[in-house]
């Protein structure tokens with residue numbers, strides 16, 4: 001049982017917003033590619049785990065924890081009776097080799113060592129031992145989900161901790177054989193005390209490089225015919241509600257300019273004054289927390305995840321035609 005949603009990481013939402021509204025540097029392009037691939041790999045892992053079945057196992061996804069002074073992150077944390085298993089999920093493709101503690105990619109040294117990452121996380125979890133209601137062993141695995149990856153390693157030892165795509169089903173069925181009762185439930189609950197928000201700081205964005213206005217949800221063209229309730233893309237014909245277009249702009253502003261206060265005047269400018277100030281204020285009050293005094297009101301977005309933000313704040317437009325955002329699906 002998955003205990004929480006897997007959301008896009010905030011760094012990915014940031015770079016996507018930037019790529020829609022600016023020209024990315026080479027470094028930013030590589031970041032976007034890596035984050036997109038990583039997130040897609042984690043979603044693929046979830047899909048395969050769902051298909052294999054995870055029964056009563058209690059699974060947290062993409063969580064950050066603080067243990068003593070150390071901050072750790074887990075792509076997938078699986079809690080069973082007597083076991084906490086951590087899976088580090090990778091979506092690498094190409095030829096990888098792991099030998100003598102060194103990774104190489106296509107013959108060149110790899111940038112990261114996923115086994116070292118997951119070992120560090122597992123080590124911190126071991127330290128929680130005395131502070132949890134039931135005893136547990138910690139298991140760790142690096143899981144490669146991409147079928148286009150060739151992995152070579154040179155020892156039995158490595159094989160214990162590395163799961164390539166061909167062995168994924170076996171890995172999930174091994175986990176599926178663990179039982180999860182009272183001990184798992186109590187430990188899963190106790191773990192929450194150590195959860196923290198994603199502590200990674202987003203970069204500060206130069207206002208001048210960001211394009212104001214509104215772009216199509218599907219093709220990203222800044223070429224919209226904007227009505228009171230509906231927006232139509234002149235490039236691809238996609239129809240969106242004006243409210244949803246504005247909510248996307250709110251998210252863009254919140255991640256790109258997280259260091260600034262979001263005001264109704266600022267948001268009006270950001271969407272190039274296509275909405276009446278009264279409408280801007282109405283939507284801001286709906287999707288944001290209102291802060292500051294009445295003279296200097298500013299707004300803090302309730303969530304940067306589009307579907308969550310819409311569904312938890314009463315988005316229900318009769319003009320919505322995209323199935324992905326119909327009330328039942330949101």
Ligand SMILES: [Zn+2]
Nearest residue numbers: 216219233236
């Ligand atoms: Zn379009």
